[in-house]
């Protein structure tokens with residue numbers, strides 16, 4: 001006879017999800033809550049959407065808070081962590097999800113474009129992670145959202161975005177080595193084309209992206225969130241790159 005377990009893997013844990021008002025971040029916040037975690041989400045413009053995520057988490061019986069914190073601002077990237085700890089009492093899981101795209105031929109990208117993308121996608125992740133690692137105890141989990149474009153680029157126009165996401169691979173591997181002795185893990189999830197406002201499955205470049213995957217389709221935010229949350233509960237995986245990309249890298 002098989003027995004079904006309903007044990008929640010993250011019961012009593014507290015998580016911070018950057019960019020948790022919609023898309024992959026919102027799906028991750030909800031899945032973390034379903035596994036028993038309290039959740040703080042950051043946003044920049046989407047106050048209403050972030051508050052909706054908070055209500056959905058609370059409906060699952062967990063505590064939640066929405067924090068306005070621009071990952072591109074060095075002070076806000078770090079202070080999101082202290083605000084989350086103040087609200088939730090502790091921090092066990094950090095999901096570095098906030099990220100922006102900037103596609104186009106190199107000639108079309110200004111120095112300001114380069115600065116903004118690196119500020120949000122790289123510097124913000126570094127500063128939030130550093131602040132989180134400082135307050136995490138043994139068992140802390142850091143999961144960063146990279147991109148399939150850190151592993152394989154199938155067409156032109158991705159220089160800046162791919163560069164920013166590839167930087168997070170180096171960060172993740174070095175973090176695993178730096179935090180391993182404290183029992184804290186760091187991993188990176190590479191989503192393939194995922195149907196969100198950033199990259200709608202009916203957008204102008206969608207058909208080519210779907211065709212570049214082995215499965216021939218976009219993923220959903222929930223499919224990416226499933227792996228992020230798995231890593232948030234995994235004790236013996238660190239420094240790993242996990243593709244949730246429908247075979248984009250195959």
Ligand SMILES: NC(=O)c1ccc[n+]([C@@H]2O[C@H](COP(=O)([O-])OP(=O)(O)OC[C@H]3O[C@@H](n4cnc5c(N)ncnc54)[C@H](OP(=O)(O)O)[C@@H]3O)[C@@H](O)[C@H]2O)c1
Nearest residue numbers: 019021022023024043044045046071098099194196198199
């Ligand atoms: N969708 C894809 O195909 C795909 C593929 C590979 C990787 N990714 C990566 O997955 C992550 C999530 O992407 P998504 O598709 O879910 O994006 P999305 O639908 O555009 O959602 C982005 C989220 O991040 C927040 N955000 C944006 N800029 C921010 C900033 N400066 N500081 C804090 N929060 C910020 C947004 O909040 P507001 O609503 O307040 O703006 C929103 O909650 C990103 O890192 C992206 O690069 C996505």
